[in-house]
Amino acid sequence: MLSLIEKLKQVKDFRKDKGKRHPLWIVLIVIILGTMLGYSGYRELGEFAKNNRHRLSQEFNIIPERVPSYSTIRRVMMGVEWQILLKMFNEWALQEYGQRSDINWLGIDGKSLKNTLKNPNNEQQNFIMFVSLFIQESG
Structure with a gap:
């Protein structure tokens, strides 16, 4: 994680100094971590x-x-x-994890079937969901 932070510290901060409360790298790491955990909107993040x-x-x-x-x-x-940020992140990921043969990489995808929803007004639903896992091997 430290090498990712060092890379993020290299991203040029476009913001004005007045009113700035957080270093840019902290905001970026929150965005990256939140996105990796499935949060997608500004408010969700x-x-x-x-x-x-x-x-x-x-x-x-x-x-x-x-x-x-x-x-x-x-x-x-x-x-x-x-x-620029995407390039830095990809360089970091390749450097940290790209050459590791001891890691099994998984691709995950999930789909829910809307027609199996019983009561849309109830928080607790009993619907069908498909989750697929694929192991990625090269060679």
């Missing part, structure tokens, strides 16, 4: 940061009350140069 603020503060040495808000996450997601 903000909730992820808020709900995991104590763990984030332990891991990244930030004040728990000072995790990035959804509006900060939104501004960063709208302003960051994604091609």
Whole structure:
């Protein structure tokens, strides 16, 4: 994780200094971790940061009350140069995990069948869902 943080610290911060509360790398790591866990929108990522603020503060040495808000996450997601960030992330992933033969990589996909939904107004549903796992082997 440290090498990813070092790479993220190289991303040019486009924001003005006035009012900046978080280093860009912290906002980016929250976005990356939240996205990897399935959070996709600005508000969802903000909730992820808020709900995991104590763990984030332990891991990244930030004040728990000072995790990035959804509006900060939104501004960063709208302003960051994604091609550069994606290139850095892919370089990191390849460097850290690309050459490891001791890891079995899995592809996962899930689908739910809407027609099997019984009562759409009930939180607890009894519907059919298909989950597929594929092991990726090369050679």
